Amino acid sequence: MTFHDLAYDAGKTDFQRKAEVIGVGREGELLEVAMGPQHPSTHGVFRMDVVLDGETVVKLKPVFGYLHRNHEKIAENTSYLGSMPYTDRLDYFCSLTNNWAYALSVEKLAGLQVPERAEYIRLITAELTRVLNHTCLAGFLLQDMGALGTPLMYAFREREKILDLIESLTGARMMCNYMRFGGCRCDLPAGWLDAAKKVVAEYPRFLDEFETLLSGNEILMARTQGVGKLSAELAINAGITGPMLRASGVDYDLRKVDNYGIYSRYPFRVPLGSHGDVYDRYMIRMLEMRESLKILEPALKDIPEGPVVDPKAKLRGFRPKAGEAYGRIETPKGELGFYLISDGSPNPYRYRVRPPSLINLTILEDMCLGQTVADAIVTLGSVDIVLGEVDR
């Protein structure tokens, strides 16, 4: 079954779809269920309108926009720096990578240079964020599968250690507002590097523990292997990015492709999946955390002294020349891009966020068709969405 058969079917009835999805010959009523917007497994205010034949999903339409506040319009009516704190609220798990993506785009637009120390701080905070996000996702995914509480609390215990680091650096656990155009807001506090080294050194122990409990777990394997399969061709065509794309076996990591920041200095591997199912997505994230730790360890040792912000970068009265720029980075969820058009005034003429969570939802229906409702929930959990970013 391809996209053209199913998505271009505005005229088809649900019964015709059913015949295509699960074959003719099975009689029975179709049931329409609105899952969400208030449902614990939808990770926020998100609705899936599902049509079911028994327990089998025949049709699934994602509905969102409940958190829509027109972030882009607000940003177009404020200064460039004024929307930096607002980017925190996009994907509120990874505010530091959101900051970086926005700062990177403005730096491209205005041609600013970033000092060496700031590049290191950006890399370190971004990789800590990746570890934090993937840990939480593993916890949430297991929660969705019915492993109530324990794995999530294990994950949150570790997340809190990283959040403590981020809090001592930026003053806030989640709404960091830390990056500036041409650098970072403030320097590392005294003793921060040692504390970070300690957390990074202890992290593999937690990962080993977590993986011993889960990765080989029979129930987890039964619930995830072969569920929510996504082929590499469809993943590329649908613009899927991040761990989800790599779980389908496509080698595309912006840290390698675009070489932004100082990623080229640290060797790391890009884990790839071979089946493109939920288990692969879980496993890719586990492996990516280990690779992130491999980057963090030497980076925390190598970080040089120096200024953390480009002295030429203006904080007030910042007006880039007329032009446009599209900057993107690899956030834990995928490619986060900012498209900016400047007309020479203090606020952007056009400000666009390319949200990875929203675009990764495009193929949710394709992954869930013909499977049971319980599997649809697990599949949604493996996409890793944050509604603050989907709705903007």
Next chain:
Amino acid sequence: METLEQIKARAEATVPGAQLSVVKNDSPCAQHSLLVDVEHAYVVAQFLRDDPQLRLDYCSNVTGVDFLDAELSEKVKVKKVVDGVEKEVEEVKKTKRAGYLEVVYHLYSMSLKHGPVILRQRTPGRADPVKVASLTPLWRSAEFQEREVFDLYGVLFDGHPDLRRILMWDGFKDYPMRKDYREPDDYEYEPTPHDEVLEKAKAHLPKQEVKA
């Protein structure tokens, strides 16, 4: 990767009749873009996707931009006779530009790992109906993003399978990302007709032509 001029030349050779032009970008990153006419946009995009040298199989970002009617001023040197002597004088030449909506596509290649090639479609004006060609049949990733452009800018995509509002609710009337959009005055209290409120409400009334 080839330069944008080379891509343009090859696209013109492959797709007869396509009107392509390069839109310059003055910012330091120099991401120039390719403006394509609406009639040939689909075929040109198909060429960009399937050409073995380009293989732009990944459409990363789709977005709309609104340009209002504007008066462009340009400095022109004109020869004039001033006090009997012919002189070159700088004059400000003003031209009116009709507003338009643009849809911008950022294309990358995952297999060859290059990009971006930026493709633009432009509508003739801002009044309804503003129509461009949908590229969703080529790149599935445009599906939700084109819906979003339709929702927030009111651009109709010809050939989109499921063009509905995506972020705003179905009964919503206006297009909030347009530059001339005025948000409604929401009062949490009973609006009383004092001067301030009346003044604000005027902005929502249709513009009346002044009779001579």
